Amino acid sequence: MLLDSLDSLDSADPRLAALLGAIRVTTDDQRWKAPVLTTIPPLLKRKDLAPAIAGDAEAIIARLTFDPSSLPEVEPWTETQRRLASHGAAAFASSCALCHGPAGKGQPGLGPSLIDSPWLLGEESIPIRLVLDGLTGPVEVEGETWDITMPGHRENPLLDDEGIAAILTWVRRQWGHGAEPIDPKAVTELRQLTAGRTLPWTVETLKGDPR
Numbered sequence: 001m002l003l004d005s006l007d008s009l010d011s012a013d014p015r016l017a018a019l020l021g022a023i024r025v026t027t028d029d030q031r032w033k034a035p036v037l038t039t040i041p042p043l044l045k046r047k048d049l050a051p052a053i054a055g056d057a058e059a060i061i062a063r064l065t066f067d068p069s070s071l072p073e074v075e076p077w078t079e080t081q082r083r084l085a086s087h088g089a090a091a092f093a094s095s096c097a098l099c100h101g102p103a104g105k106g107q108p109g110l111g112p113s114l115i116d117s118p119w120l121l122g123e124e125s126i127p128i129r130l131v132l133d134g135l136t137g138p139v140e141v142e143g144e145t146w147d148i149t150m151p152g153h154r155e156n157p158l159l160d161d162e163g164i165a166a167i168l169t170w171v172r173r174q175w176g177h178g179a180e181p182i183d184p185k186a187v188t189e190l191r192q193l194t195a196g197r198t199l200p201w202t203v204e205t206l207k208g209d210p211r
């Protein structure tokens with residue numbers, strides 16, 4: 001597709017800015033019908049893009065539709081899981097996108113990229129506990145070390161167990177991810193198991209005992 005051929009252009013090449021700008025205008029049109037992709041075109045994930053171009057790339061990703069269930073090894077969602085995930089898309093926009101970006105690519109100084117994140121796509125107790133109580137201390141994402149704090153969502157009045165499961169189910173299948181859905185019951189169980197926790201997790205404690 002066009003985006004793949006543009007990937008050979010240098011980040012300073014003015015044609016790149018002009019063409020991505022034009023693609024963004026097209027995708028911004030509400031009548032534009034997004035093609036269904038399995039992964040993000042590499043050009044849109046490039047780190048060397050100037051801020052203005054990166055903004056266009058982010059906006060284009062947010063308008064694309066991903067369906068990794070067309071990947072052979074991914075089990076399609078059930079109807080219940082599909083409904084959960086569509087609620088998750090909206091909940092992600094209100095509870096996570098501020099720091100991690102609407103397209104999950106991260107926001108400088110606020111939150112790292114979620115794309116291909118082992119913390120998100122790993123064994124389910126890891127992302128569930130991370131969202132409930134947050135994360136602090138050094139964490140390496142895409143070769144960059146972050147050392148700030150993500151606040152937990154245990155007390156977030158907008159996010160009950162179903163909301164957390166919905167966000168995780170959705171985000172674990174966005175942008176080319178193919179991880180298993182998360183059952184709201186798993187969130188309820190871990191919320192109870194970790195009820196005494198007042199501090200955010202660290203990369204080390206997340207690997208250990210769930211309490």
Ligand code: HEC
Nearest residue numbers: 095096099111112113117119120135136137146147148150
């Ligand atoms: C207030 C900003 C903020 C919000 C809101 C937020 N995060 Fe985070 N998140 C962070 C920061 C900062 C880190 C890195 C923390 C550190 O340095 O230890 C992080 C780390 C993570 C990580 C592990 C690192 C990575 O990039 O893969 C995951 C997964 C994650 N967040 C998911 C979520 C999800 C899902 C939501 C919504 C429920 C969310 N976050 C809401 C700021 C935020």
